[in-house]
Amino acid sequence: xxxxxxxxxxxxxxxxxxxxxxxxxxxxxxxxxxxxxxxxxxxxxxxxxxxxxxxxxxxxxxxxxxxxxxxxxxxxxxxxxxxxxxxxxxxxxxxxxxxxxxxxxxxxxxxxxxxxxxxxxxxxxxxxxxxxxxxxxxxxxxxxxxxxxxxxxxxxxxxxxxxxxxxxxxxxxxxxxxxxxxxx
Amino acid sequence: xxxxxxxxxxxxxxxxxxxxxxxxxxxxxxxxxxxxxxxxxxxxxxxxxxxxxxxxxxxxxxxxxxxxxxxxxxxxxxxxxxxxxxxxxxxxxxxxxxxxxxxxxxxxxxxxxxxxxxxxxxxxxxxxxxxxxxxxxxxxxxxxxxxxxxxxxxxxxxxxxxxxxxxxxxxxxxxxxxxxxxxxxxxxxxxxxxxxxxxxxxxxxxxxxxxxxxxxxxxxxxxxxxxxxxxxxxxxxxxxxxxxxxxxxxxxxxxxxxxxxxxxxxxxxxxxxxxxxxxxxxxxxxxxxxxxxxxxxxxxxxxx
Numbered sequence: 067x068x069x070x071x072x073x074x075x076x077x078x079x080x081x082x083x084x085x086x087x088x089x090x091x092x093x094x095x096x097x098x099x100x101x102x103x104x105x106x107x108x109x110x111x112x113x114x115x116x117x118x119x120x121x122x123x124x125x126x127x128x129x130x131x132x133x134x135x136x137x138x139x140x141x142x143x144x145x146x147x148x149x150x151x152x153x154x155x156x157x158x159x160x161x162x163x164x165x166x167x168x169x170x171x172x173x174x175x176x177x178x179x180x181x182x183x184x185x186x187x188x189x190x191x192x193x194x195x196x197x198x199x200x201x202x203x204x205x206x207x208x209x210x211x212x213x214x215x216x217x218x219x220x221x222x223x224x225x226x227x228x229x230x231x232x233x234x235x236x237x238x239x240x241x242x243x244x245x246x247x248x249x250x
Numbered sequence: 251x252x253x254x255x256x257x258x259x260x261x262x263x264x265x266x267x268x269x270x271x272x273x274x275x276x277x278x279x280x281x282x283x284x285x286x287x288x289x290x291x292x293x294x295x296x297x298x299x300x301x302x303x304x305x306x307x308x309x310x311x312x313x314x315x316x317x318x319x320x321x322x323x324x325x326x327x328x329x330x331x332x333x334x335x336x337x338x339x340x341x342x343x344x345x346x347x348x349x350x351x352x353x354x355x356x357x358x359x360x361x362x363x364x365x366x367x368x369x370x371x372x373x374x375x376x377x378x379x380x381x382x383x384x385x386x387x388x389x390x391x392x393x394x395x396x397x398x399x400x401x402x403x404x405x406x407x408x409x410x411x412x413x414x415x416x417x418x419x420x421x422x423x424x425x426x427x428x429x430x431x432x433x434x435x436x437x438x439x440x441x442x443x444x445x446x447x448x449x450x451x452x453x454x455x456x457x458x459x460x461x462x463x464x465x466x467x468x469x470x471x472x473x474x475x476x477x478x479x480x481x482x483x484x485x486x487x488x489x490x491x492x493x494x495x496x497x498x499x500x501x502x503x504x505x506x507x508x509x510x511x512x513x514x515x516x517x518x519x520x521x522x523x524x525x526x527x528x529x530x531x532x533x534x535x536x537x538x539x540x541x542x543x544x545x546x547x548x549x550x551x552x553x554x
Contacts, residue, residue, distance in 0.1 A: 104344060185333065192337030199345035202487065 087220055091227040094211040098232050101204035102150070105235065108196045109144060109157055112164075115193060116141045119186055123167065126177035133170050136163040150233055157197065158237040164190070201235050208232045255489075255547055258480035262473050266408065269470045273415045276462050280419055283455035284426045286448055295422055303417035311410035315352070315367040315374045324354035324376045335382065338390055339375065342398045345485040351375050351401060361385065361502050362517045365397035366406050373401040384498055392482060392492030399481035405474045412470045416463040423460045464531065471533040479540055483547050493544035500537045 120134055140156070140163040147156035168190075177183050212231050214220040224230070281296050310317055318324070329336040332355070339353050351365070351373035361381035367373035375397045377390075385393065400406070430453075483489045499519045519537060534540075 101347075108344070188334055188337065192334075192341060195337075195341045196344050199341055199485075203345055203347055 084223070087223045088227045091211075091214060091220055091223060091229045094207070094214055095227075095229045095232075097207045098204070098211055101200070101207040102235075105157075105197065105200040105204055106153065108193060108200045109153070109160075112160065112190075112193045112197060113141050113144055115186065115189055119167075119190065122180070122182050122186055123171060123177065126174045126180070126183075127170060130167075130170050133163075133167050137167050139163075150235065154235050154237055161194070161197075161237065164194070201237065204235050208234050255480045255483040258543070258547070259477060259484065262477035262480060265473045266470055266477070269466050269473065270408075270411065270415075273412065273419075273463060273466045273470075276459055276466065277415060277419055277422075279455060280422055280459040283452040283459075284422060287426065287452040287456065288429060295425055296418075299418045299421040299425065300414075302421055303414045306417055307410050307414040311406060312368055314406055315372050318364070318366045318376075319354060319374060322356045322376065324356045324374075326352050326354050328353075334387070335377065335390070338387065338394050339398070342391070342394050342485055345395075346398050346402050348373075348398060348402055351398070353377075355379055355382070361499055362519055363393050363397055364517045365400040367401065368406060369404070370401050373398075375401070384502065385495060388488070388491040389495035389498060391486060392488070392490075392495040395482035395485040396478050396492055396495075399478040399485065400474070403474065403477055403481060405478065408474060409471065412467045416460075416467045419463040420460040423456050426456045468531050468533055472535045475534050476540070476543070479544065480547075483544070489544040489547040493541055493548065496537055496541050496544070500541070 116137060120137060123130070123134060137160075140160040144153075144156040144160050147153045168187075171177055171183070211229070215224050215229065215231055284295060285293065319326075327335065332353075335355075336353060340350060342348075343350050348370050351367065351370070352375075354374055354376040356376050356378045358378040359380040360378055361384050363375070363377045363381055365373060365375040375394070377393070381393065382390070479492060482492050486492070496519075519534065
């Protein structure tokens with residue numbers, strides 16, 4: 067009777083440990099998905115600001131149609147992006163298009179002074195920060211998951227939980243890739 | 251020297267646990283001393299003291315969001331009434347993975363800020379109108395990150411536990427001292443091995459326990475502040491903003507008008523700690539020390 071009780075207790079303990087490890091891995095894995103959803107929410111918010119921004123800038127900066135065009139194109143591309151790499155790439159080109167647009171606005175003091183633009187600029191830079199923090203949060207979650215997948219004891223249950231390593235969110239903005247070529 | 255915020259975070263967490271454990275030891279030691287002094291009749295003292303202390307602290311902990319708002323006269327804002335502040339807070343909640351807290355402004359020309367609430371779902375973070383005037387976006391971001399770090403680290407709960415323990419210790423000690431006025435003679439009758447040295451140790455322990463508890467409580471508060479600084483850097487990955495914010499707080503000489511002890515520990519910079527407050531009883535680490543630590547973090551730290 068006593069041995070049976072001990073055996074049952076042992077089985078329960080092992081089962082509880084197994085469940086807690088599997089749950090931990092699944093929680094981390096879902097955490098990565100949620101973090102990615104947050105990036106998409108913030109990217110969507112940024113996209114939603116574009117039409118208003120384009121209209122406002124158009125009113126003052128009449129000769130900047132190519133810069134505006136780039137932003138509109140980047141927005142269209144971002145709307146169709148699916149999956150981590152595509153979203154990250156679209157995010158990168160949108161970020162650089164916006165930077166280009168904001169750089170151009172420096173030449174239009176009337177635009178910069180307009181109340182509408184000032185409010186828009188705050189929203190835009192805040193959204194840019196939010197996108198940045200959402201990326202950081204996502205990469206932190208990925209790092210946590212990937213760490214759990216290679217450290218004992220969680221690593222022992224990775225196969226059973228069917229959780230695998232995830233990729234980091236890396237924005238390859240064109241500027242970053244265009245390392246100035248130095249020729250001698 | 252390079253300093254990593256992850257290491258800072260875990261070191262401060264460890265020290266908090268050690269200090270809370272220290273408070274536990276003080277409580278056990280005190281109960282033992284009281285038992286030694288009064289014999290078995292005093293065993294009821296402990297549950298009574300705990301019940302009183304919990305009753306005193308629990309209500310203010312549970313309703314901390316509403317209480318502090320009404321005590322400081324803060325007014326809640328939304329996105330339309332203060333877009334930049336709202337955005338700043340929203341940005342950090344994304345970095346921290348926290349729900350959006352209530353944001354409040356306290357009409358006070360002294361620059362300061364605080365966070366409270368029993369859990370992240372009931373968090374309030376408040377800024378004085380003074381801090382919003384003197385600080386730029388980067389500095390305010392640092393302050394916001396520090397306050398949301400308190401929310402993420404559940405510091406209202408930690409400080410409530412510390413306050414309850416310190417309160418219980420104070421009540422036990424107080425009751426023991428009062429009891430000794432009336433029943434001081436009982437000891438000699440009940441206690442056969444009346445050991446004079448033991449009795450002296452017991453009295454000293456009973457008198458000193460509340461002071462020890464207060465010291466430990468202040469030390470815990472200081473550790474939570476350092477932890478919030480490190481966590482803030484983990485959120486923003488930008489020690490410069492908080493460092494510059496603390497520098498402008500240090501340079502500022504206006505003092506928060508609400509010099510109430512009850513809410514002193516929740517401000518980012520203590521309204522009470524000054525040169526006359528002993529370093530041991532201070533609720534915040536010296537501001538120069540905090541700035542120095544952040545400067546070290548600026549030199550390093552993993553970035554993502």
